[in-house]
Amino acid sequence: MRRIIIIGSSGGNLYNLGGKDPQKLLGEIRTQAKAAGVEIAGIQFIAARGSMDTAGKGTHAEVYCLDAESGTPVVSYTGTLEACNEWVRGTDEALALALQNGQIDGMISMSADPNGANEKVVNAAVEKKVPIVGTGGTSMALISAKGAHVLLTSGTTGTTNRTRAISFVTAFAKHWGITYRPMIGDAAQAGAASDKPWKRINIRGIMMSSLPGFIALALVLALSKIPGLDMLSGVFDVLIKALPVVIAAIAAKQVSDMEEVSVVAGVLAGILSTDGGIIGGMIGGIGAGLLVNVLFRKCIEWKFPTTTVNIIAGGVSGLAAGLIVYYLLAPIALQAGEWVKVLIEGAVSYSPALAGLIAGLLIWPAIIGGVYHAAILPIVLLEMEKTGNSFLGAVDMVGLVMVSAGITLANIISPREKSEATVATPGFLINMGFGTFVEAAYPFMFSNKLVFAGAIVSSGIAGMMVGVFDVRGTAYVPSVMAPLLSNNMLGFIAAMASGLLCSLLITLAANQIAKKKQVQQTGEKINA
Known part of the structure; x- marks a missing residue:
């Protein structure tokens, strides 16, 4: 079994994109590493109570390390940011020694400090030519400048905890030639890997999750009938047009479950699918969700930066699925919805x-x-x-x-x-x-x-x-x-x-x- 370590901090931009919740950030990496059969052998992560762009020496912070018994990240030290940095310097040597002894096969770096708190472990990784993946523009640039064996480097803009974790583990899996299927959605909760997003298509689940949007529509309709509130009829018309977008966003999220990336793809597909009604929105959202997974994996294989991977997976997937509905399927989807209405109205009229x-x-x-x-x-x-x-x-x-x-x-x-x-x-x-x-x-x-x-x-x-x-x-x-x-x-x-x-x-x-x-x-x- 390959063994990796995680080093870094909650970062500047990373703080706003998952770094403020270290347990979730590190937990996602653990989940994806488990899917690849990769063991996390050590963690050295400094979590500040604010973005590192504005944090000072006195900012409250915590240091997360790996609990040997449970294999989960736990808080090992609490104090000011300056004190946490000093504490990490004192423990940096243990991870560096593990690298030098050949006990570590890879390293994940997220907004690390290669010339400060993480200097010893980074230098050891460079010396042993251990493959490194990571995010944080400045941090990864400094690590690369030391001559490190970098497999994947990127900024954090546009990334999420899940997409970063999948990117990291995919890069390692390809480098080591091991099989890896990302854990996503229900598969992740059950501890089983799945690379078949079409199995997550659930029309009933999509409809149930979209119900609040339809109730909001009914409320606006009722309010618009009250004297003096007739101006809400315009709001009603806007909401009707927005329902396909709601359906599409939920469909893409459930099918892909790639966090914000799939939501963006679904919204884009939904906007382009409005002429097809809610059936068109569902088709567009499902298509966007399926494409997100395909494009995400392909872009990782092509070694695109993680930020670019997210932009392509979210943007292009939504556009492609939406345009197919817009130009080809919208009239058919709209007519299908009309047939349902006509059938019911016909039965009622009879x-x-x-x-x-x-x-x-x-x-x-x-x-x-x-x-x-x-x-x-x-x-x-x-x-x-x-x-x-x-x-x-x-x-x-x-x-x-x-x-x-x-x-x-x-x-x-x-x-x-x-x-x-x-x-x-x-x-x-x-x-x-x-x-x-x-x-x-x-x-x-x-x-x-x-x-x-x-x-x-x-x-x-x-x-x-x-x-x-x-x-x-x-x-x-x-x-x-x-x-x-x-x-x-x-x-x-x-x-x-x-x-x-x-x-x-x-x-x-x-x-x-x-x-x-x-x-x-x-x-x-x-x-x-």
Whole structure:
């Protein structure tokens, strides 16, 4: 196993690009080194409480070293910056000796001080021709001037903790001829390497993460209807155009997970994909995320400076993916979204009550079966993209949220057992206060078939009311606010009330029946 050491400081510009959080900065290097089978044998890192560009001798600082038992960076000394520099000079000799004895195969330098605190270890690395990678323009220039064997050098501008770490380890892996697959996203959390970003494409995750943007759109729509606030209609139009950018940025971040670089790529792709709606934004963002990983790796292989690697990976990836959508895919993506809207509107136009009834009856089986977030939520967001509210969004609120609230309220008023009231109370409050957490009804539905059937029937009735009143709305907002975000406030209130009251009454009846059965069973046992 190859062994490397890390030296340096939180730096000037580096401080603003990850240096202020040494644990995260050093932790990312440890993660990527582990993916390459490289051992970190030593750390000598000075972290100041401010940028080195403005820090003085009296600035508070800490020295991070490697804990031999856990293999993690720990604070070994705390004091002023001047005192920390002196302390490091005293420990510099141990790392220098390890280099001279051939125990170290490589060195990472980040804003190091080759003529001061890190002089001995740098000189030893130069003498032994140990390969060095690092960032910090002035620092790396001084190290190179000493005749060091530098594999990769760059400034810190435009870099992130992850991109720097991947750049460092990629350079070492290529030099030593070892296999390395960067740890990114879920793979990094699980401790497994992955170089297949397409496996991280998750439409449901992208849509769920984008939901706050759509709720903001609905809020602006509601506010614009208030007398005196009609000027917000212009804000509504701007937000509609911005939704593809939101979707694209999230998609690129989830697919690539290269921190700020992937976000920049996603935003660029999203801006160029606005004519394709949210489907176009998603396509552009996914494409940008995939390209970020490809271009990043290629630029590292071509030995581009890390700053340039980030600029190309973030800028070119976003432009390339965005231009493809802009010139080729936008009309197709936009039409796909229109087809979804036309299909729903057609069903509602044919028979509003029937459409609402069917949607209400199916929405509980959909969420229990895991179909809701994968299929229904994207359709809700496609509807909201056009009008700021949604037919299925209204069914969601009245058929899921209100029905769940009714079931939990019944178990607060008259539970089968006293302990169930404690379980039901938080669920009721969250459903009413935040318009989410319909799963709070699951314990009562799954333990009583009558409650389960009542939930579906109540949802069907409430959905039918949505159709009758031709309501468009949304969930995921407080119940008292939901009618204000709809196109028919009184109709939405009536539909919400029907879902809550129907499920409440059925659950109360079911609980009474269950109690009587328990009493009868207890009596039979006593008599026996």
